[in-house]
Structures are given as C-alpha cells and as structure tokens.
Amino acid sequence: MNVAKSISRTVRSIMLLVVGLAFSSGLANAQSLDIPSKHWGLSVGNSQDFTGLRFNFRDSGVVRVTGVNITLCQPYKDDDNSIISGVSLGIIPGGGHLKGIQVGIAGVAGMKSITGITIAGLGMGSGSDLVGINIAGLGFGAGKNIKGLNIAGLGLGAGENLYGVTIAGLGLGAGKDVRGINVAGLGIGGSGNMFGLNVGGVGAGAGKKMIGLNVGGIGLGAGETLGGINIAGLAAGAGSLLAGLTVAGLGAGAPEVQGITIAGGFVGGRTLMGLQVAGAMVHVVKDGSMVGCAVSPFNYIRGSQNGLSIGIVNYARSVKGLQLGLVNIVRDNPPGLKVLPIFNTGF
Numbered sequence: 001m002n003v004a005k006s007i008s009r010t011v012r013s014i015m016l017l018v019v020g021l022a023f024s025s026g027l028a029n030a031q032s033l034d035i036p037s038k039h040w041g042l043s044v045g046n047s048q049d050f051t052g053l054r055f056n057f058r059d060s061g062v063v064r065v066t067g068v069n070i071t072l073c074q075p076y077k078d079d080d081n082s083i084i085s086g087v088s089l090g091i092i093p094g095g096g097h098l099k100g101i102q103v104g105i106a107g108v109a110g111m112k113s114i115t116g117i118t119i120a121g122l123g124m125g126s127g128s129d130l131v132g133i134n135i136a137g138l139g140f141g142a143g144k145n146i147k148g149l150n151i152a153g154l155g156l157g158a159g160e161n162l163y164g165v166t167i168a169g170l171g172l173g174a175g176k177d178v179r180g181i182n183v184a185g186l187g188i189g190g191s192g193n194m195f196g197l198n199v200g201g202v203g204a205g206a207g208k209k210m211i212g213l214n215v216g217g218i219g220l221g222a223g224e225t226l227g228g229i230n231i232a233g234l235a236a237g238a239g240s241l242l243a244g245l246t247v248a249g250l251g252a253g254a255p256e257v258q259g260i261t262i263a264g265g266f267v268g269g270r271t272l273m274g275l276q277v278a279g280a281m282v283h284v285v286k287d288g289s290m291v292g293c294a295v296s297p298f299n300y301i302r303g304s305q306n307g308l309s310i311g312i313v314n315y316a317r318s319v320k321g322l323q324l325g326l327v328n329i330v331r332d333n334p335p336g337l338k339v340l341p342i343f344n345t346g347f
Contacts, residue, residue: 032056059095069093080111080127107136114142130158139168146174155184162190171200178206187216194222203232210238226254242269267296282309290316299323319346 032045043054051066058073062082069084074092084095088102094109102108102118110126118124120136130142132149139154140146146158150166155173162174168184178190181197188200191207194214198204203216210222216232226238230246242254246261253268260275261267267278270288278296288303299309305316305323314323318332328344330337337347 062095065095069095074107074109075111077111139170161192220248267294282311299325314344319344321345 032043032047034047034050035042039049040051042052043050046056046060046062047054048061049063053068054065055070057071059071059075059079059082061078064083066085068087068089071090071093075082075094080096082096083099084097085099087100088095088098091105092107092109093102093104094111096112098108098110098114098116100116102114102116104120104124106120106122108114108118108120108124110130112127113129114124114126115131117133118135120140123136123138124134124140126142128142128144130140130146134140134148135151137153139152139156141157142159144158144160145163146156147163149164150156152168155168155170156166157172158174160174160176162172162178163180165181166172166183170184171186171188172182172184173189174191176190176192178188178194178198179196182188183199185201187202188194188198188204189206193208194204194206194210196212198210198212199215201217203219204210204214205221207223209225210220211225211227213229214220214226214231218232218234220226220230220232220236222238224239225241225243226236227241227243229244230236232248234248234250236242236246236248236252238254240254241256241258242252242261243258245259246252248263250264251266252261252263253266255269256271257267257269257276258273262277264279266281266283267276268283270285272282272284272290272292272294274292276282276292276294280296281298281300282294282296284290284301284303286302289306290301290309291306293307294301294309295311297312299311299314301309301316303317305319305321307321309316309323311325313327314325315329316323316331319330323330323344326341328340330344330346333344333347
C-alpha cells in the first residue's frame with residue numbers, strides 16, 4: 001500500500017513538473033523539450049510533428065500530433081492545417097483536423113474538421129465537417145456537415161447537411177438537408193429536405209420536402225411536400241402536396257391534399273383526395289376537386305365532387321357521387337334539384 005502511494009505521489013509530481021515547464025518555459029514557436037526523441041515520447045512545448053504524450057499552452061503551426069495532446073488555449077490561426085489524432089484534452093483543445101477523442105472543459109475547436117467522440121462543457125465548432133458522437137453543454141455548429149449522434153443543451157446548426165440522431169434543448173437547423181432522428185425543444189428547420197423522425201416542441205419546417213414522422217407542438221410546414229405521418233398542435237401545410245396521415249388541432253391544407261387528413265377546424269386545398277375530416281369546414285377552392293370522402297359540418301366544394309360528402313350543409317358545383325346532410329346543394333343540377341334535404345347527387 002505504501003509503495004502504491006509512493007508511486008502515485010511520484011507520478012503526480014512528474015505531471016506537475018511537466019505542466020509547469022509547459023506553462024513557464026516561454027518556449028517560442030517550433031521549440032520544445034522532447035524526451036527521448038524529437039518526434040516521439042514525451043514533449044513539453046510547441047513540438048511540430050510528434051507521437052506520444054504532449055503538453056503545450058497554445059499550439060501554433062503544428063503539422064501533426066498523434067497520441068495524447070494536452071493544451072489549454074485554442075490554437076492560433078496558423079494551426080488550421082494541423083492533424084491531431086488520438087486524445088485531445090484541455091480548456092479549449094483544437095487543431096485543423098481533430099480525430100479521435102476530444103474533451104474540452106469550455107469547448108473544442110476544429111478549424112476544418114472534427115471526427116470521433118467530442119465532449120465540450122460549453123460549445124464546439126468545426127469549419128467544415130463534424131462527424132461522430134458530439135455532446136456539448138450549450139451548442140455546436142459546423143460550416144458544412146454534422147453526422148452521427150449529436151446532443152446539445154441549447155442548439156446546433158450545420159451550414160449544409162445534418163445527418164444522424166440529433167437532440168437539442170432549443171433548436172436545430174441545416175442549410176440544406178436534415179435526415180435521421182431529430183428532436184428539439186423549440187424547433188427544427190432545414191432549407192432543403194427533411195427525412196425521418198422530426199419532432200419540434202414548437203414546430204418543424206423544411207424549404208422543400210419533409211417526409212417521415214413529423215411532429216410539431218404548434219405547426220408543421222414544407223415549401224413543397226409534407227408527407228408521411230404529420231401531427232401538429234395547430235396547423236400543418238405545404239406549398240405543393242400534403243400527403244399521408246395528417247392530424248392538426250386547427251387546420252391543414254395544401255394545393256393538393258392526399259390521404260387521411262383530420263383537423264379540429266379546417267381542411268382545404270385545390271385538390272383533395274382521400275378522407276378529409278374537419279370540425280368546422282372542408283373547403284375546395286374554385287374550380288378544384290374532391291375525390292373520396294369529406295366529413296364536416298360544412299363541406300364547401302367550389303368545384304367537382306367525386307365521392308361522398310357528409311355534413312350539416314354540403315355544397316358542390318357538380319357531383320358524381322352523393323351528398324348526405326340536412327341541406328345539400330349541387331349548383332349545376334336542374335332547377336328544383338339544386339337544393340335537397342337528406343341527400344343530393346348529380347342529375
């Protein structure tokens with residue numbers, strides 16, 4: 001036991017001595033104390049190409065480090081081409097390309113890329129790609145792609161694509177596509193496409209297509225297509241096509257709506273195909289069409305109805321099918337058959 005304690009104290013003393021040399025030696029760039037070799041072993045200072053255990057206050061102009069690299073400060077800008085492989089530790093460890101395990105008390109800085117397991121107390125950033133398992137207390141971002149398992153206390157963003165399993169306390173976004181399992185306390189957004197499981201506490205939106213299981217506490221929206229299973233606390237909409245199973249607390253709509261659509265208030269569009277159920281009104285705009293079944297207190301089809309409408313009041317310009325309700329109006333029917341109780345059809 002005494003021998004073990006003695007060894008432990010000796011190791012701690014050596015570590016303190018090495019760290020003290022690293023911080024107080026005042027070595028200039030490209031100068032270091034290297035034992036036993038200039039390129040491998042133990043290095044204290046700004047060694048340029050080294051394999052082993054290395055201590056330095058702040059890296060500058062480093063070419064390559066393989067092994068364990070312990071630094072305090074974020075590297076200088078002239079370090080953006082360095083390759084750091086293995087384990088990087090410090091307050092803000094960094095380098096041009098980080099590969100392996102990176103742990104920063106405050107953050108981690110990859111000037112060009114980070115690959116592997118990265119853990120930062122506050123945040124992390126990569127000028128290009130961020131790949132692997134990434135966990136930050138506040139948030140992180142990448143100039144291009146984020147891929148892997150990503151967890152941020154507040155938010156995260158990718159300049160291009162976001163792929164994998166991503167969880168953010170507030171929000172997450174991507175300049176292009178979002179694919180995978182994505183959960184954010186407030187919102188999720190991608191200017192391109194979103195595919196997979198997308199859950200936003202407030203909402204989720206995509207500039208083009210959003211397809212998969214999509215859940216928004218308030219709303220869901222897509223510039224082109226919203227498809228799959230879509231659940232929105234208030235509203236769901238798409239610039240072109242709303243398809244699949246859609247459930248919205250207030251309203252749902254798109255120029256074309258396909259599948260099963262259920263809304264507490266309104267369902268609307270130019271072309272409705274499938275089953276449409278609304279608490280207040282199913283609405284087809286002028287010269288549009290409904291194909292399938294519409295169920296609401298007021299089915300207002302200002303075009304052609306092909307199928308069945310069930311409501312208190314049903315209106316259609318023309319009908320190939322059946323209206324069931326208290327008041328049933330078919331505008332193009334002959335006089336005397338335009339308005340009928342109980343049912344109406346095209347005559």
